[in-house]
Structure formats: structure tokens, C-alpha cells
Amino acid sequence: MIRLLTANDTLTGDVIWWSGKGWSLNLADAVALGAEGDALLAEVVAAENVNDPNIIEAEAGSPPRPRTMRERIRGFGPTVRADLARAAAPHPDQTKAA
Amino acid sequence: MYRYDQYDQALVDARVDEFRDQVKRRLAHEITEDQFKPLRLMNGLYLQLHAYMLRVAIPYGTLSGTQMRILGGIARKYDRGYGHFTTRQNIQYNWIKLEQAPDLLAELAAVEMHAIQTSGNCIRNISSDQFAGSAADEVADPRPYAELLRQWSSFHPEFSFLPRKFKIAVTASDHDRAAVKLHDIGLQLHRNAAGELGFRVFVGGGMGRTPFIAPVIREFIPVSQYLSYCEAILRVYNRYGRRDNIYKARIKILVHEIGAEEFTRQVEAEWALLEPLALDAPTAEYERIKAQFAPPAYDAAAPDSIDRSDPDFAVWVDHNVAAHKVPGYAIATISLKPVGGIPGDASAEQMELIADLAAKYSFDEIRVTHSQNLVLADVRKDQLHALWSALAAADLATPNLDLVTDIIACPGLDYCALANARSIPVAQSIAVRFANLDRQHDIGELKIKISGCINACGHHHAGHIGILGVDRKGEESYQLSLGGSGAEDTSLAKILGPGFSEEGVVDAVEKVIEAYRALRLNPQERFLDAYRRVGAEPFKEAVYG
Numbered sequence: 001m002i003r004l005l006t007a008n009d010t011l012t013g014d015v016i017w018w019s020g021k022g023w024s025l026n027l028a029d030a031v032a033l034g035a036e037g038d039a040l041l042a043e044v045v046a047a048e049n050v051n052d053p054n055i056i057e058a059e060a061g062s063p064p065r066p067r068t069m070r071e072r073i074r075g076f077g078p079t080v081r082a083d084l085a086r087a088a089a090p091h092p093d094q095t096k097a098a
Numbered sequence: 099m100y101r102y103d104q105y106d107q108a109l110v111d112a113r114v115d116e117f118r119d120q121v122k123r124r125l126a127h128e129i130t131e132d133q134f135k136p137l138r139l140m141n142g143l144y145l146q147l148h149a150y151m152l153r154v155a156i157p158y159g160t161l162s163g164t165q166m167r168i169l170g171g172i173a174r175k176y177d178r179g180y181g182h183f184t185t186r187q188n189i190q191y192n193w194i195k196l197e198q199a200p201d202l203l204a205e206l207a208a209v210e211m212h213a214i215q216t217s218g219n220c221i222r223n224i225s226s227d228q229f230a231g232s233a234a235d236e237v238a239d240p241r242p243y244a245e246l247l248r249q250w251s252s253f254h255p256e257f258s259f260l261p262r263k264f265k266i267a268v269t270a271s272d273h274d275r276a277a278v279k280l281h282d283i284g285l286q287l288h289r290n291a292a293g294e295l296g297f298r299v300f301v302g303g304g305m306g307r308t309p310f311i312a313p314v315i316r317e318f319i320p321v322s323q324y325l326s327y328c329e330a331i332l333r334v335y336n337r338y339g340r341r342d343n344i345y346k347a348r349i350k351i352l353v354h355e356i357g358a359e360e361f362t363r364q365v366e367a368e369w370a371l372l373e374p375l376a377l378d379a380p381t382a383e384y385e386r387i388k389a390q391f392a393p394p395a396y397d398a399a400a401p402d403s404i405d406r407s408d409p410d411f412a413v414w415v416d417h418n419v420a421a422h423k424v425p426g427y428a429i430a431t432i433s434l435k436p437v438g439g440i441p442g443d444a445s446a447e448q449m450e451l452i453a454d455l456a457a458k459y460s461f462d463e464i465r466v467t468h469s470q471n472l473v474l475a476d477v478r479k480d481q482l483h484a485l486w487s488a489l490a491a492a493d494l495a496t497p498n499l500d501l502v503t504d505i506i507a508c509p510g511l512d513y514c515a516l517a518n519a520r521s522i523p524v525a526q527s528i529a530v531r532f533a534n535l536d537r538q539h540d541i542g543e544l545k546i547k548i549s550g551c552i553n554a555c556g557h558h559h560a561g562h563i564g565i566l567g568v569d570r571k572g573e574e575s576y577q578l579s580l581g582g583s584g585a586e587d588t589s590l591a592k593i594l595g596p597g598f599s600e601e602g603v604v605d606a607v608e609k610v611i612e613a614y615r616a617l618r619l620n621p622q623e624r625f626l627d628a629y630r631r632v633g634a635e636p637f638k639e640a641v642y643g
Contacts, residue, residue: 080520
């Protein structure tokens with residue numbers, strides 16, 4: 001498992017991922033955090049420029065696959081609206097009915 | 099329907115201006131998120147999984163065609179082309195941008211709508227019977243009383259920071275379409291032996307983590323005094339409600355812990371102090387409001403029959419059309435539950451079409467139901483076929499009201515930050531499994547209600563079949579409960595046994611339903627009645643072997 005830093009954009013509410021240089025809307029841009037992760041999170045929390053910053057676990061890949069359904073839904077979009085999916089790749093949890 | 103006066107409009111406009119300034123300060127980082135969060139929540143703006151979610155109040159589920167048209171336009175302009183009608187008769191938008199929220203609220207204010215008190219520990223939107231004013235079985239129109247409650251509770255300075263959120267429902271029929279016994283306060287309009295109009299007062303009902311059916315604390319309070327009586331209830335709750343534990347802060351816990359008898363004694367004592375203060379609305383004010391709910395100009399010459407020669411139309415009439423108090427008219431329910439669709443979702447185009455149809459066929463008025471459907475409450479019987487044809491062309495004429503595919507589902511983990519599991523895909527899979535209309539009609543009335551977490555926005559406790567999504571070591575799991583009801587025969591569903599996977603719960607529901615079909619006395623015996631007659635065992639046997 002790798003660790004990713006995520007949050008919601010204050011202006012738009014969009015899910016955002018730490019790319020190493022800044023925030024990205026694309027989960028594929030997320031970088032695995034090293035030992036600096038917790039300090040980075042503390043810094044982001046203190047800066048209050050984004051909402052609900054958090055570190056999550058994911059399987060490495062392109063894009064990474066977040067461990068929990070909640071984070072996969074945040075990363076890829078609702079499983080019930082294929083048209084609202086965030087990434088070009090199919091949602092890993094897309095339902096048949098959608 | 100009620101139209102804002104200068105005071106209503108001034109309050110709402112002022113709130114938009116205030117919020118615009120608050121957003122501006124937040125975006126300029128002049129206030130922190132911790133400071134801003136309670137301010138945005140007071141205006142119904144949540145941060146959910148994907149974006150900000152705005153919950154817009156629809157008082158007692160009633161809105162005009164003009165308002166619906168604006169809701170559709172907002173879906174297109176500020177969201178992603180759709181909205182979600184909720185179990186509290188509101189609408190939610192899932193993809194709102196903070197910077198656009200003030201403009202959105204200004205558009206709502208221009209048509210006498212807002213998002214105030216759709217969040218927070220205050221008195222929330224007043225809910226009511228979606229057939230109010232038109233129902234053949236009501237003793238009087240409950241909407242003027244619901245409107246008075248709306249005005250009384252809006253910005254009420256004493257009740258803006260309650261121990262927890264507070265929900266009030268009003269109905270006027272013995273057949274309960276508003277789930278009054280599952281609200282913090284449920285008010286049922288009825289007549290006493292002398293023929294006077296008053297309310298039966300239920301207090302302390304609710305679902306969520308700890309469900310309770312509300313006991314009656316007063317059999318009759320005259321309509322002239324119900325506001326001060328509600329004030330007394332809220333005062334007792336505000337004084338003794340648990341502020342130390344969020345899970346025990348609802349009034350239902352207080353009523354349960356001290357007992358309905360002691361709670362009633364305290365309310366009566368408080369009311370004895372309040373009653374002489376003449377806090378109730380003057381008769382003239384009530385009459386002013388009531389006049390705005392005067393019956394529309396019904397055509398006394400409207401034929402009181404329906405041409406049922408079109409078989410598909412006849413099926414829709416049988417399931418989605420209810421009796422109206424005026425001969426020649428009917429109440430039509432628009433299903434927002436097409437098979438495989440998302441319960442309660444409507445596209446901008448559908449909302450605009452419904453607005454047009456309301457203007458053409460139902461005196462420009464629409465109702466939202468707590469079952470996440472819409473209602474045109476005043477349709478001429480000889481225009482039902484034309485209405486149905488227009489609805490069918492927009493996938494809005496599914497003839498499934500109260501059937502197995504008319505499923506209540508909260509947004510669940512697909513949208514909601516509180517959810518533990520997805521609700522919508524389960525509802526979709528069940529609907530697809532039972533898509534065959536003949537099979538649905540053979541099963542008869544069967545209310546499935548699905549929640550994605552213990553907060554029970556999907557009313558699973560009140561489902562004939564209730565499904566609760568939970569998290570089991572990082573995996574979605576679904577508990578099945580049977581025997582709940584939100585109607586006049588209110589009951590709480592009981593867990594059947596161990597939980598299931600997403601696919602497993604659909605199979606389990608089918609096994610329950612097939613067991614019911616095998617054991618029912620006759621096709622007229624509803625699932626709920628059969629369950630109450632035989633108990634859980636035959637269903638456990640069918641599901642778990």
C-alpha cells in the first residue's frame with residue numbers, strides 16, 4: 001500500500017490529490033507520500049487553504065486504486081453515474097445498472 | 099399556495115446578502131473553515147464526497163410550477179443537470195461550487211425559496227401529506243397550519259441552537275402519508291367529540307441510530323393553541339435535551355429516558371406558563387394564511403369518469419392515481435423510480451416538463467413526497483390521459499407507486515460523506531430484478547427502504563423490507579429488516595439475521611418475497627400483514643435455510 005494526500009478544493013468542493021508540486025483534480029497525478037507525509041499533512045491542515053485534508057491508503061498503479069470504497073468513489077466519481085466519472089478509465093466499482 | 103409577504107421576502111433577501119459576504123470573506127481567507135462551516139451549514143450547504151451539496155427547502159413539499167422551473171434551471175446552470183428529491187420533501191444538488199452558491203441562493207430567493215434551516219440543530223423544513231388540500235380523506239387542509247409552523251420556526255431565536263436537529267410533520271388524515279409518528283413532533287389534525295378542530299400531538303418519534311415510535315402526549319389541542327403548545331414542547335426539550343452526547347441528543351431519547359408521562363407533565367406545566375402570554379397567532383393572521391390556500395377554481399362540470407380504454411394508461415391509473423375530494427378531479431403521482439433509475443433523481447428537463455404540466459393540468463402546483471416522488475394534486479379526470487401521455491414520453495409514468503420497485507433510497511456512499519455503504523446500486527438491482535410489471539402487481543404493496551448508514555435517511559426502519567448498509571472491515575454489507583411501516587400502522591422493522599453482500603442482499607430480498615407469495619392467505623393480503631401474521635421465522639428459513 002502507498003499513502004496519498006487528498007482534500008477538497010475550498011472554492012469548488014472538488015476532490016483534489018497532492019501531486020508533489022501542488023493539487024491535482026486527477027487521481028493519476030497523486031504521488032506516494034514518503035516519510036514526509038505526516039508533516040506535509042500537518043502543514044496543509046495548518047494552512048487551511050483546502051478542506052478536509054486527509055491521508056489515505058491505496059494500491060500503487062496508474063491511477064492508484066484507493067483501498068476503501070469511499071475513497072475510490074471520491075477518486076473516480078459516483079458508481080451510479082458513468083457520465084460523471086472523473087477519470088477516463090472505467091470506474092472500478094461501476095454497477096451494471098449505471 | 100402561500101406567497102411571501104414583504105417580511106418573508108426581506109428575511110430571505112437579507113440572508114442571501116449576508117451569506118454572499120460570508121463566502122467572500124472565506125474565499126479571501128479572512129475566516130477559517132472552522133469559522134465558516136457553521137455559517138454555510140445554516141444555509142444548507144454541506145461538503146460531501148465530491149463537491150458542495152445544497153439542500154433547498156420545499157415547505158411541506160409544496161411548490162409552484164414557476165419554482166420547479168427555476169429548480170430545473172439551477173440544476174442545469176449550477177449543477178450537472180439534475181437534482182435529487184429527498185425523504186424530507188426537499189431537493190438536493192450534488193455538484194455546487196462555493197463561489198456560485200450566493201448567486202444560486204439569489205435565484206431561489208427571487209421565487210420565494212431558500213436553503214435556510216435545512217441543516218443544523220434547529221427546526222428543519224416542516225413536512226406534510228403530499229395530498230394535503232386535495233385528499234378525499236382529510237378533515238381539513240393542514241397546509242395553513244404547516245405554514246404557520248414554518249413562520250414560527252424560521253429564525254426562532256430560542257430554538258436556533260437546539261441540542262440536535264428537530265423535525266415536525268403535519269397531517270390531517272387517518273391514513274398517514276407523512277409518517278407523523280416517526281418525527282420529533284407529529285401533528286395530526288382531527289375533530290373532537292364536539293366537532294372542533296385540533297391536533298393529536300405525537301412527540302419523540304424518529305429513526306436514526308435509535309428508532310422510536312412517538313407516543314401521544316396530548317389527544318387534542320385546539321388549533322388556536324397548537325403553536326404555543328409546540329413552543330412548550332421545544333422549551334422542555336431545549337432545557338433537558340442531552341447536549342453532552344450527540345447520539346442521545348434527540349428529543350426521542352429525552353422522552354424515552356424520562357417517560358412519556360413525565361415528559362407530558364413537564365410540557366403541560368410549561369404550557370401553563372406560556373398559554374396566558376398569548377403567543378399563538380391571532381385569528382386574523384391564520385385567516386390571512388388560510389386564504390392563500392383557498393381551493394383552486396375547480397370546474398363543477400368536469401366529468402367524473404375516466405376513459406380506461408388504453409390498457410397501459412389504465413394500469414397507471416390503478417397504481418398512481420388517488421381519489422380527490424372534488425368530483426371530476428384526481429391526484430396523480432409522478433414516479434421518480436423508473437426501473438434501473440436513481441430513486442428521487444430528476445433531470446433539469448424533467449423538472450421543466452413537470453413545471454409545464456403542472457401549469458397546464460394542475461393549477462400550477464406540485465408536491466414532493468417523502469417517498470421521493472412528485473404529485474400533481476388537482477388534475478381533471480378527463481385530462482389524466484393527456485397528462486399520462488406527456489409523462490410517459492419523459493420516462494415519468496412508471497406505474498409502480500407503493501410497489502416493490504418504488505424504493506426509497508438515500509444518496510448513500512455514492513455521494514454522502516456520512517454513508518458507510520452505497521444505497522442506490524442496491525435499489526437499482528432490486529428494481530431490475532423485479533422489473534416485470536405483472537410480477538410487481540402480483541406482489542402488491544411492498545415498500546422497500548434503503549439507508550447507507552445508521553442515520554436512516556432512507557427510512558429503513560419503516561420499510562416493509564428495510565435495508566441498512568454498513569461497513570464490515572472495509573467492505574459494504576447489508577442488513578435486512580422486515581416489518582416496518584411509516585403509515586398509520588407505524589412499526590419498526592426488525593433485523594432478520596446476518597448481513598449480505600450487495601448481490602447477496604438482492605437474492606435475499608427475492609427469497610423473502612417468494613416466501614411471502616407462498617404463504618399469503620390470498621393475493622389481497624399485503625406483505626406487511628402476512629409478516630405480522632406469521633412472524634419472522636418463515637422468512638428466516640427462506641433466506642438462511
